[in-house]
Amino acid sequence: MPAPHGLSIGYLAERTGLAVSAIRYYEAQGLLEPWRNAGGQRRFHRADIRRLSFIMIAQKFGFTLPEIREQLQSLPNKRTPTKDDWSRLSAGFRSHLDARIATLEKLRDDLDGCIGCGCLSLPTCALYNAEDRAAKKGQGPRYLMGDRPET
Amino acid sequence: MPAPHGLSIGYLAERTGLAVSAIRYYEAQGLLEPWRNAGGQRRFHRADIRRLSFIMIAQKFGFTLPEIREQLQSLPNKRTPTKDDWSRLSAGFRSHLDARIATLEKLRDDLDGCIGCGCLSLPTCALYNAEDRAAKKGQGPRYLMGDRPET
DNA sequence: ATAATTTCTAAACCTAACTTTAGCTCAAGA
């Protein structure tokens, strides 16, 4: 039972499977902009269901909420996004995915060359240097087995 | 300058590039068991350098610290692990990696079949159901575009 | 012997992405 004008947060939660608190959180992060009714309750567009779906999928692909917010900002501002708009956004997932697969395949090749020795010690260790995108914790250098950079 | 008997935590930090605090944290999580000298300071085996390397690599592969602890428990208890021991453990990475690649390739195929429509709405949406390993936040069901399970 | 490092512990803090709680207010149904 959608409200006569605009959807309630509970209805969106029911339709998407998200928690009400999560939807409020997404709003706080700037991913949604509901308006308020006379009593101060949030009211959403039907199109926001699709928006939330996009958020859920993009998260599966490993995007952070700030990244997703940026993606969403490329949607038309003053009209309801069409299927083509969403299709364009989803296409961005494809290249992201290709890159991840390529990285993992390289890692697999490196691993095959490294697995027999048990040394865990390559100076430019493929096992350690690979896949840095997934591990950008920004904590200075680390090296393996004492292979310091020529101290 | 390693201590005469056992290595200091600072030396291990220097050799691995890890922060001293991280090494202490790993001990607290049960991944290392240094002994103490007369003054109460931690002393480590040389083999712990390799142990820390393994931890760093396993993290790159996406294992959690509890998972890594389990892996490490399969090492021999009362002798220094050999290269063969480490080699055996590293081999576990290979199957993990193969599984991840397979998952992503399936996701790519699903995405190709889904990207044109812009619907984000498949009842059993491949985009949403895929790659669940990376998203086990344990927060009840979620569905896309209102495709609730026959409510 | 003294100064400068290291190390020690416990507790607080950090980020991301949320959830939970407390105390109220709003809206919908009988």
Add this chain to the structure above:
DNA sequence: TCTTGAGCTAAAGTTAGGTTTAGAAATTAT
């Protein structure tokens, strides 16, 4: 109208994997 159920806000709590801080004790260097 009265009573639930839904919604509101602000703040604190949660998890993972650590880092930072503070103050004291041990170790190393001069």
